[in-house]
Amino acid sequence: MKRGRTPPPEDRAAAPVGRGVLQGAFLLLEELARAGDAGLTDLAAGTGLPKATAHRLLDQLAALGAVERQSGRYRIGAAVAHLARSWGTHHPLGRAAVQPLRRLSAATGASVALAAPAAVGRRMVIVSGVPGPADEVVPHMPGLILPSGNAADVVISASRPPVAPPPEFSPAEWARRLSKVRERGVDLHYDEEPGAVTCLAVPVYAPSGRAVAAIGVCFVGHRLPSAATADAARRAARMVGENLARLPRTRRL
Structure with a gap:
């Protein structure tokens, strides 16, 4: 069986699982609602999420239309x-x-x-x-x-x-x-x-x-x-x- 890449220890510890994934996504949406638009670094700092986790969740939210991304910045999407x-x-x-x-x-x-x-x-x-x-x-x-x-x-x-x-x-x-x-x-x-x-x-x-x-x-x-x-x-x-x-x-x- 082909094995996937094993994430670094810091990513494994920080990666949200189950309910934590939803909490992380909502933290990002709340921060975007407060800020209007923001870059990845500011969103990670504002939510307390690791940068890699914030990036992964933002990609998923963007794919669903909940977040829009332009020129490296994010804002609330039309779906939300x-x-x-x-x-x-x-x-x-x-x-x-x-x-x-x-x-x-x-x-x-x-x-x-x-x-x-x-x-x-x-x-x-x-x-x-x-x-x-x-x-x-x-x-x-x-x-x-x-x-x-x-x-x-x-x-x-x-x-x-x-x-x-x-x-x-x-x-x-x-x-x-x-x-x-x-x-x-x-x-x-x-x-x-x-x-x-x-x-x-x-x-x-x-x-x-x-x-x-x-x-x-x-x-x-x-x-x-x-x-x-x-x-x-x-x-x-x-x-x-x-x-x-x-x-x-x-x-x-």
Whole structure:
């Protein structure tokens, strides 16, 4: 029987098997969703995968159309974009948010998105949105997993039982931020770097009264949203909640 090449010891130790293969592939997809596009070296560093493993998985993802490769750089492929759009379209929140998000976009001229807690872990994932100027900095595409401690994460956390804060916050800092949200009903997040995105988020409540999602209104730069913008976001959130109540019970959250 013809024997294949025996991989070096470091490759054998690092090569993911079974569930690890899927984990490695999703790590790469998440990193591409965060970065937009990236080279092999940056993707390996960002995911913690060995370079040889990352290259092998990227080749497999490219063959499936989940990743596109051009001039030595990678980006999310059409197959993943199609699945993400389908997920958002059929998700109860996605159905309930179509018109409210369009009206909010028209009223503010901003990038708007609706995010909900991921099925696993505490991260927030975008369900649907309407593109705007901020998408040139951070594309708010359906399926994008948001970094922990973002404005959507904060408004959801403020309405739920206490849990450990994200790693980038001390317990005191996290408690102060949640307290402000409970007082104002909104959270405002901005990055101090030039050209960064400022985002205002408000909670969306299900018919049960439980906060199940957040609507974000995002601007480029350190522009502080006006009171009118906050009011428009709250109206959109109420409309989403009302639309959820109209869905058949079997399709609600």
